[in-house]
Amino acid sequence: MSLVDFSSDAFIVAFFLYCFGFLFYGVAIIGRKFSNRNPDEHMHKWGRIAFITSVLGFIAHLTFFFTRWAGGGHIPTSNMYEFMTFLAMMVMLAFIVVYAIYRKPMLGFFTLPLTVIIVAFAAVFPQEVQPLIPPLQSIWLKVHVTTAALGEAFFAVGFAAGLMYLLRVVDFNSKEKSMRIQQRWVEFTLYVVVIIIAFIGSVFAFRGMGYEAHFIQETVEISSQGVESTTTDDVKYSMPPIVKPYNSQVQSMDSFLGMKEPLFETPSWMKGVDAARKLNTIVWSIINGTILYGLIRLVLRRRIGAAIHSVMDGVDPEDLDEISYRAIAIGYPIFTLGALIFAMIWAYIAWSRFWGWDPKEVWALITWLYYTAYLHLRLSRGWHGKKSAWIAVIGFVVVMFTLIGVNLVLVGLHSYAGV
Incomplete structure (x- = not known):
């Protein structure tokens, strides 16, 4: 070893x-x-x-x-x-x-x-x-x-x-307006912590499932001299693509809960090969974090x-x-x-x-x-x-x-x- x-x-x-x-x-x-x-x-x-x-x-x-x-x-x-x-x-x-x-x-x-x-x-x-x-x-x-x-x-x-x-x-237990505001902010802080936990759990869960999705993304760039050039990138996802890369085509995509194609496209102003994948991870973290938070609230009542x-x-x-x-x-x-x-x-x-x-x-x-x-x-x-x-x-x-x-x-x- x-x-x-x-x-x-x-x-x-x-x-x-x-x-x-x-x-x-x-x-x-x-x-x-x-x-x-x-x-x-x-x-x-x-x-x-x-x-x-x-x-x-x-x-x-x-x-x-x-x-x-x-x-x-x-x-x-x-x-x-x-x-x-x-x-x-x-x-x-x-x-x-x-x-x-x-x-x-x-x-x-x-x-x-x-x-x-x-x-x-x-x-x-x-x-x-x-x-x-x-x-x-x-x-x-x-x-x-x-x-x-x-x-x-x-x-x-x-x-x-x-x-x-x-x-x-x-x-x-207070019903005062000022105290209720503090209650909400403290609870929101704990909600963010739950989202972080859900992010970690989501990564390991989809990684354990071996999920994969591949996209071919074309990016058009114009130089300072006005010359237009196109670059092609292979973008890989390890989570189901709720949002796909901007100006991209699906190369291959595993089905998940009946979802066979991305639901949305990443906005054009989000630059970089990894931008869409990061946005997709954030979306999944919020979704799973909200579900986890709801389950915890349900248990604690x-x-x-x-x-x-x-x-x-x-x-x-x-x-x-x-x-x-x-x-x-x-x-x-x-x-x-x-x-x-x-x-x-x-x-x-x-x-x-x-x-x-x-x-x-x-x-x-x-x-x-x-x-x-x-x-x-x-x-x-x-x-x-x-x-x-x-x-x-x-x-x-x-x-x-x-x-x-x-x-x-x-x-x-x-x-x-x-x-």
């Missing part, structure tokens, strides 16, 4: 240990209501078991990281699969650090699912070890990526604590936020507010070093300039400015509680777009990461 194969096995072990860690945290939080013994004693016992399981998962994750590094010949952070697995590992490291300070099992109940989702999302991408392109063959790649990911990991813990705070303080709110009795919201702030405060200087300073040094070595307005660079700056504003409003303006929590939650959306949206949607010097 090669080191790369062994690393894959360690990765699977880490994934399942994280899942079990989440389940044990669930027993610690939810089970205290039904425990015959002292609820605090019950939470302490199962919280300790959950934390140990999570740490074992982190050790397995470290094993994956270093064995893949040794087997692949370079640090495994060069594409979306490797970076997202590394980010998940850093989220666990940030969680362990914050948990060691505050000892709040509830934090694991929210952070472990986030880690599991990131790990599952990483598995969507090709997992082969790929050779490094020249700009990535630098020691500054290791320094830049690792520190930036660690800073983002602390932002993720801040997001988890901020979302916990909102679920704790928003009254889902109430909003997801209301169900989670009911198990958070006894949790001090001020502790959650403090944890969210501290996690972001720790991550901010690390992110500043990794995503800005070290990134500019690497950019100068790779492309002979410190700054070039590449989409990834721009969104890294936007993320930094966003959290700068968060800390300013928190420290100078006294924005605590709900205001601070909402900023923490929205901030992580900005982080995820910087990590995923820029690589997969926008075209730039960092587009290789989306391969």
